[in-house]
Amino acid sequence: MGNDRSFIKRAIEIAGNGINEGGGPFGALITIDDKIIAEASNSVVLSRDPTAHAEIIAIRNASKILRTHDLSDCVIYTSCEPCPMCLGAIYWSGIKKVVYASDRFDAAAAGFSDKLIYDEMVRNPDERKITFLHIPDAGGKKVFKQWIDYENRISY
């Protein structure tokens, strides 16, 4: 917990610095063996990229440094509970531990949609605010068959 508290304070510091640089109020860092390998702040507006959340950038940078998409030996520290996009990225990366300071309710109070998106996730696609059109007979399943039959497949 000593290191956890020190790293989460650093993630919060990154978030604060990010605001001064024109970014959103979020910061994250990734450690391996209690050493920081990547730090990032939110740069959605600065980089004109809706996916440029602190956690996503930190995960992409850590993957570059470790030369693998598998971050299962890493811990992520983030100034705020990850939104569904970032939480999904954390699962795909294999990260096993998430330490966070603020939560989705704090983010909502500051005007961010994290909680709204969490609420949308659990709805059936046809009950969401966004229009979802499912075309199941367009041949989508054939690519999964092609994948399963593919000899050089690398599962991930």
Added chain:
Amino acid sequence: MGNDRSFIKRAIEIAGNGINEGGGPFGALITIDDKIIAEASNSVVLSRDPTAHAEIIAIRNASKILRTHDLSDCVIYTSCEPCPMCLGAIYWSGIKKVVYASDRFDAAAAGFSDKLIYDEMVRNPDERKITFLHIPDAGGKKVFKQWIDYENRISY
């Protein structure tokens, strides 16, 4: 529906081509005014990036082309129902319509974790397979206050 069917078939074709190039079996494209502006296939293994799903790459490329994080005039076509990471990215991008062919159950049958991650989303952080440690007294809320007080704030 005529254009929707034509674009979804193209997304499936991109997915199939992606397999042959060493990627995962997923493809996506983004249109504006019924014109394709970005196409992408999954390249998690190829680019060693756990966030490199077809939809994420397509969103990042469309944002670059339109020079904005706001894709609210766009439609996304994807060979498979977006996973939680990609669905989150779609909400953040402002995209209002999603057309998809296969769904999370088809993806699960082909060995992908989409459904597992959807199931994890709805759990409280302390009930998930990943360890979540909340440190609410580390000072996280102060960056939201700093954000709200920041004169040059650009909300997104």
